[in-house]
Amino acid sequence: MRKHLLSVDDLSLDDVNTLFTTAAEMHDVQRREVKKLPALRGRTVINLFFEDSTRTRSSFELAGKWLSADTINLTGKGSSASKGESLRDTVLTVASMGVDALVIRHSASGACHQVAEWVDCAVVNAGDGTHEHPTQALLDAYTLVRRLGTLEGKHVVLVGDLTHSRVFRSNVGLLGRLGARVTVVAPPTLMPSGAEAWAAASGFALSYDLDEVLPKADAVMMLRVQRERMSGGFFPTAREYTVGYGLTRDRLATLGEEVPICHPGPMNRGLEIAADAADAAQSLILEQVSSGVAVRMSVLYHLLAGEGASA
Amino acid sequence: MTDPILIQGGSLLGGAAADVLVADGVVAAVSTTPGELSADGVRVIDADGLVVLPGLVDLHTHLREPGREDAETVRTGSHAAALGGYTAVLAMANTNPVTDTAEAAERVHELGRQVGVVDVQPVGAVTKGLAGEELAELGLMARSRAGVRVFSDDGRCVQDARVMRRALEYVKAFGGVISQHSQDSSLAGAGACCHEGEISGRLGLPGWPGVAEEVIVARDVMLARHTGSRVHVAHASTAGTVEVLRWARSKGIAVTAEVTPHHLLLTTEELLGYDPTYKVNPPLRPAEDVEALRDALADGTIDAVATDHAPHARHDKQHAFGDAAFGMLGLETALGVVATVMVESGRLDWAGVARVMSHNPARIAGLGGHGRPIEVGEPANLTLIDPAASVVVDRDASASLSRNNPWHGRTLSAAVHTTVLRGVPTVLEGKLA
Numbered sequence: 064m065r066k067h068l069l070s071v072d073d074l075s076l077d078d079v080n081t082l083f084t085t086a087a088e089m090h091d092v093q094r095r096e097v098k099k100l101p102a103l104r105g106r107t108v109i110n111l112f113f114e115d116s117t118r119t120r121s122s123f124e125l126a127g128k129w130l131s132a133d134t135i136n137l138t139g140k141g142s143s144a145s146k147g148e149s150l151r152d153t154v155l156t157v158a159s160m161g162v163d164a165l166v167i168r169h170s171a172s173g174a175c176h177q178v179a180e181w182v183d184c185a186v187v188n189a190g191d192g193t194h195e196h197p198t199q200a201l202l203d204a205y206t207l208v209r210r211l212g213t214l215e216g217k218h219v220v221l222v223g224d225l226t227h228s229r230v231f232r233s234n235v236g237l238l239g240r241l242g243a244r245v246t247v248v249a250p251p252t253l254m255p256s257g258a259e260a261w262a263a264a265s266g267f268a269l270s271y272d273l274d275e276v277l278p279k280a281d282a283v284m285m286l287r288v289q290r291e292r293m294s295g296g297f298f299p300t301a302r303e304y305t306v307g308y309g310l311t312r313d314r315l316a317t318l319g320e321e322v323p324i325c326h327p328g329p330m331n332r333g334l335e336i337a338a339d340a341a342d343a344a345q346s347l348i349l350e351q352v353s354s355g356v357a358v359r360m361s362v363l364y365h366l367l368a369g370e371g372a373s374a
Numbered sequence: 375m376t377d378p379i380l381i382q383g384g385s386l387l388g389g390a391a392a393d394v395l396v397a398d399g400v401v402a403a404v405s406t407t408p409g410e411l412s413a414d415g416v417r418v419i420d421a422d423g424l425v426v427l428p429g430l431v432d433l434h435t436h437l438r439e440p441g442r443e444d445a446e447t448v449r450t451g452s453h454a455a456a457l458g459g460y461t462a463v464l465a466m467a468n469t470n471p472v473t474d475t476a477e478a479a480e481r482v483h484e485l486g487r488q489v490g491v492v493d494v495q496p497v498g499a500v501t502k503g504l505a506g507e508e509l510a511e512l513g514l515m516a517r518s519r520a521g522v523r524v525f526s527d528d529g530r531c532v533q534d535a536r537v538m539r540r541a542l543e544y545v546k547a548f549g550g551v552i553s554q555h556s557q558d559s560s561l562a563g564a565g566a567c568c569h570e571g572e573i574s575g576r577l578g579l580p581g582w583p584g585v586a587e588e589v590i591v592a593r594d595v596m597l598a599r600h601t602g603s604r605v606h607v608a609h610a611s612t613a614g615t616v617e618v619l620r621w622a623r624s625k626g627i628a629v630t631a632e633v634t635p636h637h638l639l640l641t642t643e644e645l646l647g648y649d650p651t652y653k654v655n656p657p658l659r660p661a662e663d664v665e666a667l668r669d670a671l672a673d674g675t676i677d678a679v680a681t682d683h684a685p686h687a688r689h690d691k692q693h694a695f696g697d698a699a700f701g702m703l704g705l706e707t708a709l710g711v712v713a714t715v716m717v718e719s720g721r722l723d724w725a726g727v728a729r730v731m732s733h734n735p736a737r738i739a740g741l742g743g744h745g746r747p748i749e750v751g752e753p754a755n756l757t758l759i760d761p762a763a764s765v766v767v768d769r770d771a772s773a774s775l776s777r778n779n780p781w782h783g784r785t786l787s788a789a790v791h792t793t794v795l796r797g798v799p800t801v802l803e804g805k806l807a
Contacts, residue, residue: 151692171694172578173648192696193578232578256581257572 064365067179067186071197071237079241082361083205089364090357092129103132106367109157110136112168112189118328118352119189119199123166126359132163132367150174151181158182163367167191172229185366193227199327200233202358204241206351207282210323215242220276222248222308223286223335224297226255230286230327235267246280248273250307252297253288273308278317284325285310285336301334310340323347376798377417378402384421384758386748388724394426396754399797404750419802421758424791427728429461429755431735431744433553433632434528434608434680435705437463437494439485441470446685446775448485448494451705453773454683455492456800458705459757459790462493462736462744467504468529474499474510476518483520491800495741498522500541500552504530509541516548523740526553528608529655531590533559538594542603549740551630553606554594556615557656562586567696569642569657577645579695582657584612591615595622595629606738607631609682611656613666619675630738632680633667635704635711636780640664644780650691650698651780654684672721677734681708685776703779706772709757710765710786717761718787724761732757743796754797763789773806 064081065073074082092098108127112120120136127134137157150169158165164185167175172192179186190196204214211217219238225231225247238245245267247258254269255261262269270276277283288304298304305311310324315337318324324336324346332338341348378397386392386404393411395403405411432455438446448465455463465482467473473482479496486494498515502508504527515522525545532538532554541552562582568574570581591607595618598605607615610631622629636654641661644652652658670676684701691698712731716722722730736745746752765786769779793801800807 149689149692150694150697152689169694171696173696174694176648177650177694191578192694195578226575229578232576255575255578256570256583257575260572261575 066366068197068362068366069175069179069186069188070195071200071233071240076240079201079204079237082201082358082365083208085364086205086354086357086361089360090354093353093357098129099131100129101131102364103127103130103367106132106163107161108132108134108164108166108363109162110134110166110189111154111157112136112138114168114170114190116168116190119168122355123189123359125356126363129356130360130363132363150177154178154182158184164363187362187366190229192229194229195233196229197233198355198359198362199230200237201362202351202355203234203284203325203327204237205358206325206347206354207323210347211282213242214238217243217281218246218279219243219282219284220246220248220280221284221286222273222310224253224288224292225249225258225286226253227289227292228286234284235265239266246270246276248276248308250298273314277314280318280322282323282325283310283318286327287329288331288335290331290334305334309334310336312337312339315340315343320345325351327351379419379794379797379799380411380413380416381419381421381426381756381758382413383408384424384426386426387728388425394748394756396756396794396797399754401748401750401752401754404748419758419792423760423762425724425759425761426748427724427757427759428732428745428748429757429793429795430459430709430731431739431741432460432463432681432683432705432708433524433678433735433739435463435465435683436468436685436701437465438469438685440481442687444775445687448482449489450773450775451683451685452486452489452491452494453806454705456793456806457773457790458707459709459759459793460492460705461755461757461793461795462495462741464495464497464524464739466528467497467499467526472499472503473497474502476511476514476520479515479520479522480518491795493741493744493795495739496520496522497528497553498525500525500527500532501537506530506533506537509537509544512541512544512550513548516550523548523550524553524606525550526555526608528553528555531555531557531559535593535597539597539601542597542601542605546601546603551604551606551738553608554590555608556587556590556594558586558589561589565696567653567657568645569659571642571660573642573645577648579645584614584659584663587612587656588614588618591618595627598629599625599627604628604630609634609637609656609680610667610676611637611659612663616666616670616675619670623675630677631675632678633671633676634680634682635708636702637667638664638671638715639711640780648695650693650695651702651778653695653698653700654702655700668715668721671716671730672726677730678738679708679712679730680735681705685774686778688777691778701778703772703774703776706774707767707781707786709759709790710788711781713761713788714786754794756794757790758792760789760791763787765789
């Protein structure tokens with residue numbers, strides 16, 4: 064493992080497998096009555112969130128606490144630029160308190176990469192703008208592997224607002240590395256610019272037609288679509304989006320009953336995913352959340368406990 | 375008065391070697407016969423192996439004074455300009471307060487005169503406060519002691535076609551030109567910071583598509599035709615802009631254009647590490663655009679190289695990429711970049727460099743005393759270049775107050791040896807005189 068987790072590109076296949084093995088052990092701990100492990104006792108983890116988050120922040124907080132790290136949350140709304148302090152000054156101030164890891168969420172793409180250049184401690188990217196969210200991709204893949212046994216040769220379909228999705232950007236890299244065949248589906252206005260060249264270079268497929276892709280899926284990952292995108296002219300109405308790209312009750316019927324459904328949350332029920340699909344037996348949405356804590360425990364453990372350590 | 379100077383054995387515009395005698399601020403004699411001009415009682419500069427060019431003129435400099443004297447002042451910017459071989463710079467209007475009155479223009483002009491190492495010619499704002507709504511006092515700025523002829527809301531685009539049309543019409547009365555920062559704000563808003571393409575898609579940075587520049591250039595070209603006025607395209611950055619410019623030229627429309635050194639060499643790939651040093655507006659473009667800009671500069675479709683020297687205090691660049699300030703330094707490295715990209719490759723000879731870095735920018739800006747031929751009686755604004763030099767750029771060796779230097783650590787060809795402003799050396803052997 065490298066010093067930081069900034070992008071899924073920082074992880075080799077071996078790293079991913081190691082993280083998953085440890086995550087499975089952590090997952091078992093999570094089901095015990097007493098969940099705390101002493102692994103990171105005396106270590107300090109700061110969750111530095113410049114952007115609102117409930118689930119990711121609490122997931123990291125639990126992960127740190129269950130490993131016995133001293134974990135605190137700092138939030139700063141808005142960009143540091145608007146407060147007159149540079150990002151560098153902000154993170155150096157926090158890091159100078161004596162921190163072993165900074166878990167950072169920021170509304171600007173690349174912010175975590177920049178922070179990693181400035182500080183000595185480990186940096187974990189908890190979502191940077193529309194760039195990456197590597198622990199989300201890890202927990203998605205971990206959850207799918209547990210359900211499907213392997214991702215090798217499996218066809219995973221990602222649907223939604225790809226342009227603005229860091230979950231998509233991390234997943235498309237990680238799923239490919241784990242041997243999955245990936246198809247991403249969105250209206251042309253929500254496809255990232257240059258997607259054709261990117262897809263050709265990275266070996267994933269693009270489609271504007273969900274109905275054509277869905278019957279061939281081994282797993283479906285629905286991504287959140289923010290309603291405010293309509294004002295940007297990305298699509299005309301919520302209704303039209305749902306008809307074209309939502310996982311509706313009708314589309315659910317075309318999916319095999321064993322095909323898992325994922326969503327990173329928070330869901331817009333009725334927009335990108337129907338209640339029937341979200342609550343279906345094949346939905347992994349709540350499992351993703353519980354896996355999330357285990358995967359983040361594994362990440363913190365491997366970044367902080369050092370090479371070759373065992374849980 | 376200053377001592378006469380004999381510049382001995384320099385190659386005029388890269389051609390024949392000659393001796394140039396400078397006295398009383400003008401070129402007093404030029405001789406291709408060695409020894410014909412006496413060296414007695416004059417200061418001699420040995421220019422053997424050097425190229426003599428007319429003093430460089432920068433159409434696009436941000437000196438930050440008044441308002442951001444922590445990033446640059448007229449003094450430090452003037453020094454950087456002289457070290458870069460410049461004898462005149464046009465100081466953009468987006469200071470605080472904005473240069474949108476005669477008084478503000480005269481103040482900048484006077485600050486430049488007091489420093490006295492380059493002619494600092496203020497650019498006037500097109501609209502009050504750069505707000506894009508009401509015309510600034512263009513006529514009063516033109517009549518002021520600063521004699522403003524170039525007007526620009528640079529940093530912002532004059533979005534409203536009606537305002538742009540009126541500005542173009544109005545400045546015809548005094549031979550003015552509107553220098554446009556071409557950026558359609560509905561296609562590339564304030565957050566846009568990376569060329570829209572595969573890299574912006576991968577990095578998740580808000581895209582700044584080439585078309586946002588091209589639609590404004592196309593519109594302004596048609597407005598220039600309609601009004602019979604002159605428009606200047608600041609920092610042209612795309613192949614599409616070059617195509618529009620070619621078409622406009624073929625129709626005889628009065629449009630001129632500049633390209634920055636960074637758009638001639640750096641590409642979008644520099645952004646892969648999210649280093650805000652490379653955040654600039656318009657953004658760095660892909661190699662295809664860079665290639666088209668080089669061709670256009672060589673064939674005259676683009677008239678001039680202009681630095682868009684944009685100093686920023688360190689902390690204004692130490693934000694997340696999307697939040698950091700736009701812009702990079704350029705005055706001290708422009709000649710080196712042009713030599714590296716255009717001269718080394720044979721696309722421009724030194725006479726061509728004189729054309730795009732001195733003659734044309736002086737003509738566009740209406741600066742009668744600059745960009746002149748090196749002939750008897752002409753103002754002695756001269757730049758001596760060592761064409762064989764190779765320089766590793768060190769951002770800490772800069773006269774600028776700022777350090778947002780994208781060329782740091784890179785090797786550039788050629789070096790400015792001497793700069794002479796109206797007969798007075800401002801730079802000798804690469805150092806401030």
